[in-house]
Amino acid sequence: MKVLVLGGTGAMGVHLVRDLADAGHNVHVTSRSRNGRKGSINFIQGNAHDLSFLNHILSEHWDGIVDFMVYSTEQFKARNEQLLKSTSHYLYLSSSRVYANSDVPLTENSPRLLDTCNDHTYLATDEYALTKARQEDILFNSPYKNWTIIRPYITYDTERLQLGVLEKEDWLYRTLHGRSVVLAKEILTAQTTMTSGRDVAKAMAALLGNVSAQGEAFHITTDENICWQQVANIYKETLQAQGIELNIVEQNTADFLAWRTGKYQVIYDRLYDRIFDNSKIKRFVDTSDFVFPANGLKECMNEFLSSKLYSFKVPNWQEEALKDRITKQSTALKEIAGSKQKIKYLLFKTLPAVARILTK
Template structure:
């Protein structure tokens, strides 16, 4: 049995999912590295300070550390991702790309991995000219498919919540909570406004 520790890099790994994943991987005995724009310290986790959107910074750490696995939580525009995909795939053993369930089109049936994506079925030409989040994630998935490499995995999480993140519709907690506390309206699209949400708060 191979008990060798994996050297794992989390890009943008200080968000709602990354902060927990880094701890889980560390507790499993892996060597965990996390990029961060501000100085951080953690027991058993190595934080590398810098801007992971900067290619020079990314190239330097990939060359220096020789990671087995890279888990990418970053948000890119499509051209930025296209410019760096070769670097990402050629520098690590396995690349894990965090996409989103928002790539899927509306569906009356339960969504599966093979359900239609907005990019593939939506007809609004003005919308398709944009690089909106759902479209950019789908386009970046396509870039991976066309890369000619097979050392990548796409994960499409649903809405994520944690002690540092609580979305209301598409609004992050900082915005909706500020507006609520200051008596301001919170505007939703019709499809979100018609949904029912149940919140449980422990005190």
């Protein structure tokens, strides 16, 4: 197959691209920074959010398109028809965050937040879970049925190691610099499901080009659920073996949300128990072969630590200052690049109320 992968550089995409190439498919990947060929993978340099660039590459027909891009609902309305017309099979990456809370294991037909939530303030937003559900509806209502909706939940890889609502930039960066991590204690008791990006990619590759998967939604997760406290313990033990201490300062949810951005991800996802019924995807892949989270998380953490050249996105220095204020710790100013960011850190560390007014 000739396959186009849009935005395939994350925890799932890098593995899917490699799997498809290893299987002998002709794989093309859009990238803002890379061009040319690497082995059997072709890179097309450009911004896939740019409609003119996208329309150019969609002027030819693709056997499969895998779409990892994050769109606003209006952006997706503007391009979904062209995407569907340009391929025999379109894989759209949604999220299992679309599901409402459930006391029983989630199936693909479980109620979604968009359809059941009564929080009108939340529904007025284009928050991630709502955006994905609205874009799913565009596909559900489309006259084209050559699509498959993929709903992964929390995926992990060497470069993506989450703890509750915290990305590695929020917790691992602080840990490696000897500072405490701040997290809502109620999150730690919630059950979650964490799946290796390699395993999600394996299932996606099994779905791509399969006619019986078209017009359907599939969540792709491991069969194993785990509570966030267990995840924290796995990280803690793995780090301790390297002589590194992970210390978590627990807050109640109200106090945590008083300073933390992204409150809806906490309220409408991380505080829920997320357990999945994988009967549907088992028709295409054996999920019992997926790596256990305890083993996979430890392996990825050790791989990350072994590099010694730790890769982190730039921390949010406003939030870092607030965390330091809570934990009564300090960040060395030499860690912070740029005088403006240093000033922002110092303001939020010492005078958070004033800093919020000045940065509005």
